[in-house]
Amino acid sequence: MAYFVGIDVGGTTIKTAIAADDTDRLATHVVPTPQAKDGQTVTNAVLDSVKRVCEESGVRPEMITAAGIGSVGPLNRVAGTVTGPANISGENIQLVKPLAEKLDTEAVVLHNDAVCGVIAERHIAEVVPENMLYLTLSTGIGAGIVIDGHLIHGTGGNVGEIGHMTVDPAGTMACGCGRNGHWEAYCGGANIPRYAALLSRTESIDTALTLNDACTAKDVFQQAGSDALATLVVERVARWNTIGIANLIQAYAPASIAVGGAVARNHPKAVLEPVRDRLPKYVFGELPQLGLAACETDIVLTGALLAAQRCVDGSG
Ligand SMILES: [Zn+2]
Known part of the structure; x- marks a missing residue:
């Protein structure tokens, strides 16, 4: 044994x-x-x-x-x-x-x-294309990447650090890594309430959200649709997620993107649907399947x- x-x-x-x-x-x-x-x-x-x-x-x-x-x-x-x-x-x-x-x-x-x-997803999912990504939208944002059937690692093993791609050249939000404008700074789970606090100041929108340290991404997603600020935050998060995912599609040409991580798992409709709707405006070429990972x-x-x-x- x-x-x-x-x-x-x-x-x-x-x-x-x-x-x-x-x-x-x-x-x-x-x-x-x-x-x-x-x-x-x-x-x-x-x-x-x-x-x-x-x-x-x-x-x-x-x-x-x-x-x-x-x-x-x-x-x-x-x-x-x-x-x-x-x-x-x-x-x-x-x-x-x-x-x-x-x-x-x-x-x-x-x-x-x-x-x-991505190793687990390829073991568990029924369909495992030769070109696929596992994308985690959680406290951090990262990807496991399989190209032509091969798991790729990059220097140091860091090819998956895609949450630190710059999506906002204005660099409004600071990332946990100390740099500005990174994807994760806007869409990482812990940063979504911070982004809400920033938008409440810059856009002067009334909100029922209590924007203190206790505010969570879940609070923001739950209020979206009824609260103007929460609705705006979820819309902006979808915009940054679309830019990040569109860039991954252009770079790696995956046939599928399996998404996991607490932010996507807990709010799949609010997170994934608006990205699917927007991707055709961003992506030159074939769109991959985009859905929740089979490994739950x-x-x-x-x-x-x-x-x-x-x-x-x-x-x-
Ligand atoms: Zn960063």
């Missing part, structure tokens, strides 16, 4: 699972991602999660064949680290080396989280487990 560990290092939580050959999970552990300046704190939380799933499943760490990690970026896949992430603290987070030491195996693979998303839950964790398996069977 071979055992595999999958880890999803997200902006909000770290999810870890252990599975046997058949990918049935023997144990899962979820912990809030620690917000500390020192990257070692996140590393320790990851190692502790692995210890917990090992204890719960009765599998000793040295019995693990391989581990897959899907993490927020930017990554240095050569060094096995996350360097200066936009949405979590920690300047330099070591992942691959400490995990390889703990499990006593070299078979530890690190991917951008959206890359794990724990897509990064599922992809991380699959990546661990493929790390030893040579298929990925």
Whole structure:
């Protein structure tokens, strides 16, 4: 029996699972991602999660064949680290080396989280074109990209950092990465209420939204249609999402784009329909299928487990 560990290092939580050959999970552990300046704190939380799933499943760490990690970026896949992430603290987070030491195996693979998303989606969806993207619209925005049947990574493993494409040359909104005008600065889940606060000042629109730190993207989407400011925000978010997605289509010519992430999952009609309506005005060429991903839950964790398996069977 071979055992595999999958880890999803997200902006909000770290999810870890252990599975046997058949990918049935023997144990899962979820912990809030620690917000500390020192990257070692996140590393320790990851190692502790692995210890917990090992204890719960009765599998000793040295019995693990391989581990897959899907993490927020930017990554240095050569060094096995996350360097200066936009949405979590920690300047330099070591992942691959400490995990390889703990499990006593070299078979530890690190991917951008959206890359794990596309691995899981291709495993689960009925239709998997040779050219497809998995797009996550969540706290951050990222993509897992398969071109001509090949998963692509780019330098450092960062080809999927598409949330940091500039969509607004005016650069009105600041991104978590410290730059301005990035797609994620307008359409990332945590930034949607900040964008609402900005539009309320610049457009002088009355609103029933309470624009403080407690306001969430969900509040904005729920009020759209009845509240003038919320309606405007959702319309502008659709505009920026359309520009970002149209640029991805021109760059990669995908046959399908499978969309996941909490912002899209929780509000698919308000997020995806206006983009579908607008794309023909932006895209030169064939439009891809654009819909929610078939893999509905724990897509990064599922992809991380699959990546661990493929790390030893040579298929990925
Ligand atoms: Zn950015």
